[in-house]
Amino acid sequence: MERHKITVITPFHDAHGQTIEATLKSLHWADEILVIDDESSARYRPVLEKYTSSIFTRKLDTFSKQWTYAMDRAKHEWIFFVASDEVVSPELAVEIQRALESPVEDGFVIRRRDFMFGKWIKHGGFSHKHMRLFRADKGYWSNDAVHETVLLPEGSTTRTLDNVVYHFSYVEMSATVEKYTKYAKLEAGQIIEERGYAKQTRVSLTEMCKVTLQMFYYGMKESLGLIVFKGGFLDGTYGLYMCMEKGFYYFLVHAQVFSYLYKRRHAAEITSILEEHGVPPELYLNKIEQPEED
CATH class of the missing domain: 3.90.550.10 (Spore Coat Polysaccharide Biosynthesis Protein SpsA; Chain A)
Structure with missing residues (x-):
């Protein structure tokens, strides 16, 4: 047929x-x-x-x-x-x-x-x-x-x-970290876009605290969930490592968001310090990767 x-x-x-x-x-x-x-x-x-x-x-x-x-x-x-x-x-x-x-x-x-x-x-x-x-x-x-x-x-x-x-x-651990870092930038960019952070003229301390909590909460939640409820520990040391690294990925996503907000909130201070030492401000104030518009 x-x-x-x-x-x-x-x-x-x-x-x-x-x-x-x-x-x-x-x-x-x-x-x-x-x-x-x-x-x-x-x-x-x-x-x-x-x-x-x-x-x-x-x-x-x-x-x-x-x-x-x-x-x-x-x-x-x-x-x-x-x-x-x-x-x-x-x-x-x-x-x-x-x-x-x-x-x-x-x-x-x-x-x-x-x-x-x-x-x-x-x-x-x-x-x-x-x-x-x-x-x-x-x-x-x-x-x-x-x-x-x-x-x-x-x-x-x-x-x-x-x-x-x-x-x-996941042939090498270093390659895994590199891959997760790349993906975390993309996902953080989507969060920044969806929450409208790029359009905010002022970043509040409340928002900074919120993202800080998310950074630790989602990372720990993911790792423990995979180890305990998905049986990650049954695959031995590498199983535990993979579960911990997956949690690190979610930590990294929100760490990228935190970094973006911190630089927005303290842009004037950062610019002043860098210009005083002859360093281009865009070195630290570059925008995180965000999804491009069609």
């Missing part, structure tokens, strides 16, 4: 240079592979071109905008998102092709199995399942700078597939 055609969209940047070929190899069965390239180094171009001619370069601003940009250029009626540090299992590839022979669903949820720091992580809420495969005319991305999700119209039907995508991430 002839199946519906599918476009697999894969985002790529330099950090995933060592896994991208394994990712693309696992997608050989797709009707189209579309790579959205976040201005990666030229040395990876031959690898991308070996597997597809559908390569679009666009600098990342927010993830939802990046994925929407890619979807607008997809040729086929079904979309499947696969990250460039993920490998589609052969079993999942077969299951997807069978599911698209006569689908009654509008989308399919895909399970992910995480390999982090050299071991499989089973607990702590890290082996997620997400809507990854969906009809192009139905699915759209939530307007989130980070942790974006695919949404379907009310009344849409979905099903969770049995097989998995393998996720090979």
